[in-house]
Amino acid sequence: MKLKSNWKEKLCFSAEAGGHQVLMDTKPPLGSDTGLTPKQLLLAAACGCTGMDVASLLRKHKQSFEELEIEAEAVVTEGVHPNVFSSLALSFSIRGNVEAQKALEAVHLSQTRYCAVSAMLSKAFPITYTVRLNSELIGSGEARFS
C-alpha cells in the first residue's frame, strides 16, 4: 500500500492515494490551519476503520441504524517528547432500531478481531470503548488483539 505526500507551504502537506487527497496542517503561526493535524488524522483513521466494521456487522445482522457516531478522545503526554498518545477512548453512539446485544457484539468484534488500525495503535497505547444505543450506555470494553 502506497501513498505520496508533498510539502505545499509553511507546514502544510498534501497526501494523495487512489485519486483522493487530504491536506494536513497546523495552527498559526507555524502553519496556516488549512486541514487536520497528523495526530487528528490518526484519530480519524481509528474511527473510520472501526466504524466501517460496525456498520458492516450491523447491516449483516439486519440491524437498521440511522446514526453511528464515534468520538475519539486521546490523552496526550505532556512534558515528554515526542508528545504521543498515552491512551485513547472511543465512544460509539448508535441510533436506530438495533438490538443492544448486536450493537455490543459489533463493537466488541471490531475491537478484538477486525479493526486493523485499532490492532496497530493498541500496540502503542491502550484503547478503551463505550457503546451507547439511543443515548443509553449499554456497555464498555478494551481493545484486545491476540
Place this chain on the structure above:
Amino acid sequence: MKLKSNWKEKLCFSAEAGGHQVLMDTKPPLGSDTGLTPKQLLLAAACGCTGMDVASLLRKHKQSFEELEIEAEAVVTEGVHPNVFSSLALSFSIRGNVEAQKALEAVHLSQTRYCAVSAMLSKAFPITYTVRLNSELIGSGEARFS
C-alpha cells in the same frame, strides 16, 4: 485531543475536528470510493508528521528547499486478520539548495526524537527511511525512539 466521526452512507465516514473535515471510504461494491481508506490515512498521518518536522528543521537551519516529498509504502500482512502493516518504508525526496548533512540530520532527528506519529506507529511495526537530495540517495536509517 478530540475528534468526531459520523457514518454517512454505505461505508463512508466523515471525521471532523477544529473546523476541518475528511472523508473516509472504501472501494465499491462495499463503499463508494469517496475518500482515502483509514489505512491510507494512517500513512498520510505518518508522512505529514515527519514532513512537518523536516520542513521546520530545514528552515531553522536556513536550508532552502523547493520540494519535499515523502512516499510511504507499507507491507500489509496477508492471510492473517486483521490485515495490519508488517513494515513501513518512508522515502524522503528533497529538492533545493540544501546541504546533504543538514537534510540527513533533519530526517534522522524526526525519526528518532520528534515525530510523534512515527514514535507511536513504530511500536506496532518497524519503520525504515531513505533520503534523496536532488535525486541522489544520501542516506537511510530506521525509526528508533527511546
